[in-house]
Amino acid sequence: MSNYSIPGMRSPAASSAVPSVQDSPEAAPAALAQARSVGEVLAQSQVEEVLAELDRDLVGLAPVKARIRDIAALLVIDKLRTNLGLTSEAPSLHMNFVGNPGTGKTTVAMRMAQILHRLGYVRKGHLVAVTRDDLVGQYIGHTAPKTREVLKKAMGGVLFIDEAYYLYRPENERDYGQEAIEILLQVMENQRDDLVVILAGYKDRMDTFFQSNPGLSSRIAHHLDFPDYSVEELLQIGQKMLTQQNYVFEPGAQAVFQRYLGLRVQQAHFANARSVRNALDRARLRQASRLFADRDRRLTADDLRTLAAQDISASRVFQQGGTDASL
Secondary structure, three states, X not given: OOOOOOOOOOOHHHXXXXXXXXXXXXXXXXXXXXXXXXXXXXXXXXXXXXXXXXXXXXXXXXXXXXXXXXXXXXXXXXXXXXXXXXXXXXXXXXXEEEEOOOXXXXXXXXXXXXXXXXXXXXXXXXXXXEOHHHHOOOOOOOHHHHHXXXXXXXXXXXXXXXXXXXXXXXXXXXXXXXXXXXXXXXXXXXXXXXXXXXXXXXXXXXXXXXXXXXXXHOOOOEEEEEOOOOHHHHHHHHHHHHHHOOOEEOOOHHHHHHHHHHHHOOOOOOOOHHHHHHHHHHHHHHHHHHXXXXXXXXXXXXXXXXXXXXXXXXXXXXXXXXXXXXX
């Protein structure tokens, strides 16, 4: 394996133990280094705020939230060990998120970046989300510069690679994805004190990907399985989305939307929270068309923010035997 050097990236020898602070409320490194109890680390880093936001903003996902808390606990204890001079190898933090689309993988990755930053494990705490197209070139000599540029942007934070299995296409002899994987392997090992990589995708495809790339699998310490949402959880997600957009259901419309969700989850291409958002966007379109048709009516604020049952029941999902989920 080639030893790639990434311009603008620090070598392990040059890395510092605690990153500089950029944004409030991250703890000052000196104060965090003086902490001697879990409570002091939490007070200085305010990591519990991030965990509380995770609980508040994301519906369901109890196993995922529990695992994120476990990782946070590991980092807090490791910080205390460092403060007391108990030297050990820094915990491996590269992760694998598996689950269907719309289950919150990117959102959790963003929260994880915040936790790592507040505890001093990455310098910046930003998230760079990419796919194969951002890393792999189409001709010889194109892949390495693209991959290095992405890594340079991600340094000091978290690199989130969605549908990571598309990097490996053994059926195509002229594919350059393996070159990107080799560069990633080198950086994940040698500069793990300044970059955390999170791979994501469908569980079965990620399992096959790791079987074909044992070097990557051996560098992943944390595997998180994101379950699909229940209909009740999807309804809660829809309510949160409406509140954020200043919309409400009229009496009876929520029950219609729940029936819609019960049908939609059984159809092809269902994408959990993404499908909920799409369904509400289409309901808003129908509401707008309904109000637009009555040009002489003086509209009130309630008229403009209320979704009626008919705005949802007009979906083709309700048609007998309907399989087209585009509406």
